[in-house]
Amino acid sequence: MKCPKCSSQLSTKTYRGIEVDQCDSCKGMWLDYDELDQLEDQAYSADELKGSLIVSDNPTKYPCPHCNTPLRRFQYRLNDLQLEYCENKHGFWLDADEEKRVLQLMKEREKAMKRKFKAEAEWDGTLKRLRSKSFMSKLGHLFK
Numbered sequence: 001m002k003c004p005k006c007s008s009q010l011s012t013k014t015y016r017g018i019e020v021d022q023c024d025s026c027k028g029m030w031l032d033y034d035e036l037d038q039l040e041d042q043a044y045s046a047d048e049l050k051g052s053l054i055v056s057d058n059p060t061k062y063p064c065p066h067c068n069t070p071l072r073r074f075q076y077r078l079n080d081l082q083l084e085y086c087e088n089k090h091g092f093w094l095d096a097d098e099e100k101r102v103l104q105l106m107k108e109r110e111k112a113m114k115r116k117f118k119a120e121a122e123w124d125g126t127l128k129r130l131r132s133k134s135f136m137s138k139l140g141h142l143f144k
Contacts, residue, residue, distance in 0.1 A: 001065035003028060004084070004093055010065060015099065016042055021065065027096035030065055036092045039099060043106035049113050050106070051077045054085065066090040079105050 001010045003023035010021035010030060018038050021030040031039065040050065057074035064071055064086040071084035071093055081101055084093040094102070 001030065004030075004062035004065055004071060005095070015039075029094045029099055030091055031094065032091045033086075033089045036102070039102060040106045043103045044110040046110075046113070050109060053077055057085075060084055062093070064088065064090050076102070077105065077109075081105065 001021055002008065003010055003026060005028055006023060006026045008023050008025040010023055013020055013022045015022070015029065016039065018031070018035050020035065022028070036053075037047070041047075044050065053076070055075040055078055057072040060071045060073050062071045062084060063069070066086065067088055067090060069086060069088055072087055073082050073084050075081070076083050081098065083098060085091070
C-alpha cells in the first residue's frame with residue numbers, strides 16, 4: 001500500500017499491540033476500520049460514552065490506500081482534531097503524532113465522564129436529603 005499523503009510505500013508495524021501500516025517518510029499511520037477503536041480503547045474503553053466519531057466530513061484529494069477513493073476529512077468526536085477516513089470503511093489515516101492526540105483526547109474524555117458521574121451522584125444525594133421527612137419538617141417549622 002502507498003501513503004495517501006506522500007505516495008511512499010507503507011510498512012507494517014506494531015503500535016501499542018495493534019498492527020498498523022506506517023509511512024517511514026511522513027510518519028503517518030493507516031489504521032484499518034476497527035483499529036481506531038482498538039487504539040481508543042487503550043485510553044478509554046466505554047464505547048457508549050465516547051461520543052459521535054465522525055462529525056462534519058469533507059472530501060480530500062488524498063486516495064484511500066486500499067481502494068483509491070478520495071479520503072474524507074472529519075472532525076474527530078467534536079474535538080479540535082481533523083482525521084481522514086475511507087467512506088468505504090477501509091480505515092483511517094492519522095498524520096504524524098495524531099495517534100498520540102487520539103489517546104490524549106480519550107484520557108480527557110474518561111476524566112470528564114468520571115467528573116460528570118460524580119457530580120450527578122452528589123446532586124442526587126442532595127435531592128434525596130431535600131426530600132427527606134426530617135428536612136421537610138424543619139422547613140415546615142419556618143412557615144408556621
